[in-house]
Amino acid sequence: MVEVHLWSGLRSLTGGQQVVEVEAKTTGELLRELVRAHPQLQGPIDAGVSIAIDGRVIASGLTETIPEGSEVYLMQRLRGG
Amino acid sequence: MALDDRKSEFTFVGTRPDRPDGLDKVTGRAKFGADMSAPGMLHGAILRSPHAHARIVKIDTSKAEAHKDVKAVVTRADFADVPFKPGLEGEFWNVLENVMAGEKALYDGHAVAAVAASSALAARDALKLIEVEYEVLPHVTDVDKAMAPDAPVIREGAADYSVPEGMHPNVVRYHESGHGDVEAGFAEADLIIEDSFVTEATHQGYIEPHACLGMLGNDGKGELWCTTQGHWIAQKTCAALLGIETSQLRVTASEIGGGFGGKTTVFIEPVALALSRKANRPVKIVMTRSEVFRATGPTASASMDVKIGMKKDGTISAAQGVFRLQGGAFPGAPGDMTAMCAFAPYNLTNVKQIGYDVMSNRPKQAAYRAPGAPMGAFAVESVIDELCKKLGLDPVDVRLKNAAHEGTKASYGPRYERIGLVETLEAAKAHPHYTAPLKPGQGRGISCGFWFNHGGETSVSLALSEDGSAQLMVGTPDIGGSRASMALMAAEVLGIPYENIRVTIADTATLGYNDVSHGSRVTYASGLATIKAAKHAVEKLCERAAAKWDIPVEAVKWENGCAVPSGPNAGDFDPMPLADITADMGRTGGPISGHFEATPEGAGVSFGTHIVDAEVDPETGKTSITRYTVIQDAGKAIHPTYVEGQFQGGAAQGIGWALNEEYIYGEDGRLQNSIFLDYRIPVASDLPMIDTVIVEVPNPGHPFGVRGVGETGIVPPLAAIANAVSNAAGVRMKQLPMSPPRILAALKDNNG
Amino acid sequence: MSKLHVSTTVNGDTVEFLCDPRETLLDCLRDKLNLTGAKEGCGTGDCGACSVTVDGRLVCSCLVLGVEADGKSIETVEGIADGDILHPLQKKFIEHAALQCGICTPGILVAAKSLLEKNPNPTEEETRYWLAGNLCRCTGYDKIIRAVMETAEELREAS
């Protein structure tokens, strides 16, 4: 199981949960499982999210592996100037 | 991805050769956006709303259409029907609505119609023949007023899921994050300072106005030449707005005369294409400076409340901030970024940040160099400075005490990998500037700054020629010398001279999708892809050498531009130079190319520390910047001169933002200072030389250790200058810009 | 009104064109003579990207009408190099990375050349004030000022 830390704004879509546990070994699985658990997350995920695995920010890859026990954060997609 | 090819000893990287496009740029030969023309070309011009908020009752274009020189007139009806969605999910709709108004004009300068005519003067004259009937509506341009219960509603339904119930419809996105227990943290503090800060909107201020030349036939095939930071996003967006297939539109990026985030979207490009489709001729549109100010990307303005608790020893026990950003009449103000970056330099046990994205009757904000971060740093670093002063602590020591490092849980959530904030602070402390004596009337300020940096979709190809030279095709427009960096990285891998590599910014038809030149990503991401593409070519070169020597490819390695046997057992062969392999490559297996495409993960966050001295004339409130030092972690500087240039440019823009630049709106909601005379960017005589210190703490996410450097440099200046001015004037400045009238008024208030 | 005939000299070449009296010298250089080196950054004389000299005098070509060029001698960035030999300022700008995007560069080179012709030994302050009408948004001016000052020094040593 992976503990996914969401940003607080997503709580309204997850019944108040800010940490969601899903079964996932890759970033792609993680996103899929998040939506399966909380269908309303589809919108924000479509709008763009990044996944931080132990501090490394994954902006798009669906195949990045998530090591057991790693710290995972869902973040809004970053924009730059 | 695996970074087994990490390198720390370099031959080419870190040198300072002349840039490949230097000659073109000093002789006037380089072709920028407005420098292209085509046979049969028409000139387009855009009619803009004089009202901040008005319903468009009727547009009568008949007189303009009847004019002999006019070949086409377009309004919103000439664009595709793009679906509306809330928040940023509906970004195509937002861009279309910005490019050409629908039912309402939403800000002074909003496009409502456009013409194409046989000359630029005729097009401008024809605009006066278009009659628009407006029903003027109440407007709001201030962020706090736009959130107030009685504010006029810009657009119902624009708010996304994140906005808590009960907020004004102009609040369209909401962000909240943090960790620990701030109330408990404040209870531990020996001193708490809570204050409010305001920054005005500023413009990216690139010297080249937006310009494009578009041709779109009735067969749905098109060509677009434009000045842009990203021609693939222009391609994708234009196609969506015009209802054509993306691949049928080929976009070529011109040389770009500055962007700083402001050229990451489209404004006139879809209009030129719509006019061209109607007139069946190429159409060129070049914005005037006034149009640039009124209708393209300023940054957001901000209103912020920051509260920080500190112990007597300088430890920050808790920090919280509320950041309200106004981004014009569309969702997108980076309140989330402001919130996430504001406290990011510090190792905090208790932190909480809230960001709001608020709409008002102003132009749609565009990204501007580390979008959102400078405002938050201004508020936070001002409060830290005040805490240091009240507790009698050294501002660098306090920052060092609280500085984030590898393993620190960032204020926005995850833990940091290897970062270089501490190194920049130590360099600041050791720099002679920090201890140089000040003259009477002068004050010194420092500030740290943070920016995420970005990877983004990237595709690079490299092709070798028979004579042993190489052509490198990248997809990120060169805004500040990146062709030089790319050539250096390719030279490093191939082992051939820098001068033998020709770097081209490929058009959308010749490479796969590339994300925009933004997020300080070019040297990082295109650089990483260049290295990988060159490695790919090297693999093939080794294969050819192995075949010639008739040994296994594993027995060949690449060294100093030559294939060599990997060890004594591989055989006794002289090194085979690249040019010897390419000379007969057609006969030995065909052309040799390398390619790489990915969305590189691991851009690596970046930190900087700035030191600035300011002198304030107490009788007039006028500030001059007398000394400035930028210290920033570049990971690895590929071309150090251009890294310095990024540091200096960021500082200069920050000086403008801090002292004199601002969007000034009248009671009527019209922009009052839409020319460079009154939108006061720094001129040469305003600035001192800007010293730089390049700190190199390698980014684990790049084979050479590169971190983006373009944006972080604008994060610390607002606060560093505010701290310097406040120290010089003896009064805390909480509103930017710190224009002379504001400083003089603050001095008067303070004295009496 | 019909167009006016203008006969002038640009970078030593005699040229002729027809222009509307409302068209500026900058419009005429760019659109009629295809000399797109001078740029329009503002159209109000505030940015200097369109700098040229008219009879040796530094001006903003956006603030000169095309018809006023009649009988004059115009020098633009395209005329700074001597054939394929770059002017020392041009070389120094490349060497010092005194340009990032390069849009202000043509105007700054024309203005800097005019400065050095008038004052071969300018102080940093004189250089900064002379170039105050040439906006650069990329560099913070540091490398530009250094490039001009160093060129001046080299030219003095050479002469």
Add this chain to the structure above:
Amino acid sequence: MNYHSPASFAEASALAANATGITRFLAGGTDVLVQLRSDVVTPDTLIDIKKIDGVHDITRNADGSWTLGVAATGAEMTEHADLGRDWPGLVEAMDLIGSTQVQGRATLTGNLCNGSPAADSVPAMIAAGVTVTVTGPSGDREVAVEDVPTGPGKTSLAKGEVISAINIPARGENGGDAYLRFIPRTEMDIAVVGVAVNLRLDGDIITEARVSLGAVAPTVLLVEDCAKAIIGSALDDAALDALAAAASAACNPIDDKRGTIAFRTEVAGVLAKRAAKIAYARAKGEQA
């Protein structure tokens, strides 16, 4: 738009007198072209006066007074060492307008006729007692500079009238002038406040003074009370304070994008003091 380049002022005047619609004279063009291109003012008739003989001349007359051609540019004035020695304040005021490039074109005449209360050269001309020769359908007349502007963008010149020369008085003995303006940057801005001081000494005592303020009222002001505050003094602190008070009292400014009422009023006094000190030092023959 019709473009004319007459060969004499009489011809220029006749063209203007007979023109219909909006007429503008083109000297340096640094205001006219900006207005034309931004569609603020598109003249029907544009009369370029630069082809008239002598319009670039800067001439010192036998009595020490100066006559300037109407197209003499700021750069030409700055390069004229003798003019700068006589009237450093006036030359510096002109030199402050715009960039080096703008200096290559801008003229005193244009700065005056543009009618801006913030025009830098106008307070300096008024303080110096400059007059202009106006050529009209009924001949020439001489007008004091302070009588030319009548409001923002407006002048007292009648249809068909054109300024044909600028007349600067002889400097005379023991005199000095100075002009200071406040701008937020170091260059390229419009004055938020401008103050010109011209004075004459007898020993240490000021015997004559003219003080003019720009950008603090609908037109540039010639302020008698400022002159009175320093005449008879050796510019001691009391006189300087009185000068500052008189300058601030004369202000009738507006709040706008460039400055506030309070700021302009305050800074007018500050600059009046500073400018008076420079003019005083110059009158004493000291470097300033």
